[in-house]
Amino acid sequence: MRHDLKSPIVAAVSGTLAVNILPSGMRCGVETGMVRDQAGSARNGSAVAVSSSSSSHWVDNLVAGGTASLCSKLVLQPLDIAKTILQASAEVRGSYSNLAQCLAGIVRDGGIPKLYTGFIASVAVSAPSSAVFVACYECSKNAIERASSSFPAPFQTLEDFVPLLAAAVGNVAASVVRVPPEVIKQRVQAGIYRDIFQATRAVWATEGLPGFYCGYSMQVARDIPYSALQFMTFEYLKKRYSHRENLHMDQKNSKRLVHDLCIGALAGAVACTLTTPLDVAKTRVMTQNPSDPLVYMGLQATLQKIWLEEGIAGFGRGMVPRVLYKVPASAVFLVCYEAIKRFLVTTRKVRPIRLASRKELGVYRGPRRV
Template sequence: MAPTAAARLSIVPPPGMSAGGAPPPRRGRRHPWGGIPLACCPQSPVGGGARLRGLLLTKATTGGDAGVHVHVKAGGSGSPVGGAPAAAVAPGLTPTGTFQVGLLAGAVAGTAVDVVLFPLDTFKTRVQAAGTAAVARAQLLRGLYAGIAPAVVASAPAAAAFFGTYDALKRVLADTIPDGHGRYAPVAHMLAAAGGDVASSTVRAPFEVVKQRLQAGMHASSGDAIRSVWRTSGFRGFYAGYGSLVLRELPFDALQFPLYEALKSRWAARRAASGHPDGGRLQTWQTSACGSAAGAVSAAVTTPLDVVKTRMMTQAAGTVPYKGVVDGLSRIAREEGVAALTAGLVPRVVWIALGGAIFFGGYEVTKAHLTPKVLRMEQRRREEGRAFKL
C-alpha cells in the first residue's frame, strides 16, 4: 500500500474580501489563511511527483457571489488544483483512460514498425518457410513488401489490443498483488503481457495467415490468399497456427516486458542517484534502447517457436500438417536437424531489436503526448463531483 502524507488546505479569500474582515491586501499579493491539515490522503508516485486520490477540492462558496477558493496541496508543496495548469496535483488516469491511451499509442507505434521494417520480416519468413531447402538469393530478396497490406491493416488494431489490455491489466494487477509496485512488479508485468498476447493474437491471426502466405510467394494477392484459405479450410483456416502464435508471444513478452521495465527502472535509478536535474527521467532514445535490448534477447530465445508458427501458417494443401507446436518442434528437429529451428534467427533478432527501438520509443512519445489530454478530459468530467460548499 502506498504511504500516506498530509495535505494542506490553503483557503484564499476572493477579490475584495479578506480573512476576518481585514482590509483587502494590496493588488498582486495573496494572504492565505492558515493551512488546515488533512491527514491520511493516499498518494502514489507518478513521474516523480505525488498524486492525490479521492476527493479533490476545487471551489467552495459561502453564499451569494462571494466565493472562498480552496486549493489542495500535497504536503503543502503542490500546485493549486482549481483552475491550475497541467502540472497541478490531480488524480491519475482511470482504468478506462489508461486503456484508451495504451490503445492509441500502441496503434501508432505498431503501424510505424510494420511499415519501416517489413522487408526484414519478409526475409525472415522466407528463410523459415524454406527450411533446409536451397532457395536462390534473388528469390529471397524479390518483392520484400509482399503482404504489407494485411500487415498494416492488422498492425493498428492488434497493437492497440495488446497495449490497451497490457496497460490496463498492469495497473490493476500492480494494485492487487501484494507489493505489486515493488518486489513483485515483474509478476504483474508478465501476467499483463499474457493477457495482452491473447487479445492481440486473436485480432492478428487471420491477417498473419494471409500476410505470411504472400511473403512466402504462395499467392499473388491478398484476395487470392483469402479465397484459397476459405476454399481449402474454411474459417478455421484463418486461425491456422493460432496456438503457436499465442505460445510464441507468451514467452516472448514474458521475457521482453519485465526486462524492458527493469532496464528502464534501473537506468532511471542510476540517473537519479547521479544527480540528474530531471530526477532520473529517461529520454526517448534511452527508452528506445531499453526496448531494443529487451526485444533482441526475447527474439533470440523464442526463434524456434517462431519457426513452427511460420511453418503452420504457410503449409500448402496436400502436405502432412503439423498437429501442434510440440509436433512441429519435434518433426522439424527430426527431419531437418536442430539447426532448422534457428532458421531466420539473425534477421529476426535484427528486426525485433530495431523494431523495439522504434516501437517503444514511438509508444512512449505518443503516450506522453496523449496522457495529459485524456487526463484533462477526465478531470473535466469529474469536476462537478469534486466541488462542495463550506
C-alpha cells in the first residue's frame, strides 16, 4: 500500500531542514528546507536525504561577505586614505583642504604606492569583519523574521525594520573583529606610525589591549545606523523594484545587474551622508597620538568639541571622499555579495548528512492491522 507523503513531509521539515543544491531533476526549497523530486511525492518506506542549512548557510555568508569586501577595497583604497587624512585633526591634516589636493599631495610625496598605505590593515579590517557581519546579519534577520510571524498583526507590518535589529546584532559582533585593525590602519594612514608592524608594537607597548579597542563604542555607534540604513534601503528598493519589474532574485541578466548596482549605490549614498558626523568623531578619537594628551574623549564630548571649534562644517569633513568611496563600495559590495552567495548555492553538490526515515519525519502510517 502506498501513501502520498507530500503533505506530511512538507509539514515535518518546513523551516527546519534544507539542502544546498540539487541535481537538475530536483528543486530546492531554500526557505522551507523541502526536498522534492519532479513528481513532488515519495514512496512508502523511502528515506529522504536531508542536510542542515545552518553550517552551509553560515559558511556561504562568511565567504561571500569577505570576498565582496576585498573586491571593493582593492578598487577604492585611495579614496579611503584621503578620507582619513581629511577627517583627522588639523595637526595631522596639514594644509590639505579638499580631495584633489589631498590625492595630489599623497602622490607627490610617495608616488602611487602611497595611495595604498595601510591597504593590508584595511583588508584585515574589512574582509573578516564583513564576513562576520553579514553572517550574523543574515542569521539574525532570519531568526527575527521567523519570530515576528507569530506576533499580533499590527507588529507584523514592521517587517521593513527587521534589518535595523539584524544590523545592530551584526555590528556588535563584527566590531570585536573590526576595531583593532581599524585603529592600526587609521594611525598608519594618518602618518602617526610608519607601518602596521610599528603601529601594532607601539599600541601594545604604550596602551596595552585597551588601545586596540580605542573608539569601539564610536565604531558601533557609527556602524549600526550606517548598516541599518544601507541594508534597509537596499532590501526595500530591491523588493519593491523587483516586484514591479517582475525581476526574480536569481535572474542573471544585464538588467538585473544594473538594477542591483543602482540600488546598492543609492543605499550607500543615503547611509554615508547621514552618518558622516559619526565617522568624523570616530576618526578623531582613533587618530590621536597616544604620546600626546588626549583631546577627544567619548562620542558626546567629541561631537561637542567639533561643534564648538569648527561649527557645522566640522561634521562634514571628508564627506566628499567618503561618499565617492562608499557609494561605489556599497554597490560593488552588495552586488558581489549577492552574486557570490548565489554562485556558492548553485555550485555546491548535495552532501547528505543522514537519511531521515518516515518515522523521524513524523509521517503517520495509519492504524496497525491486528
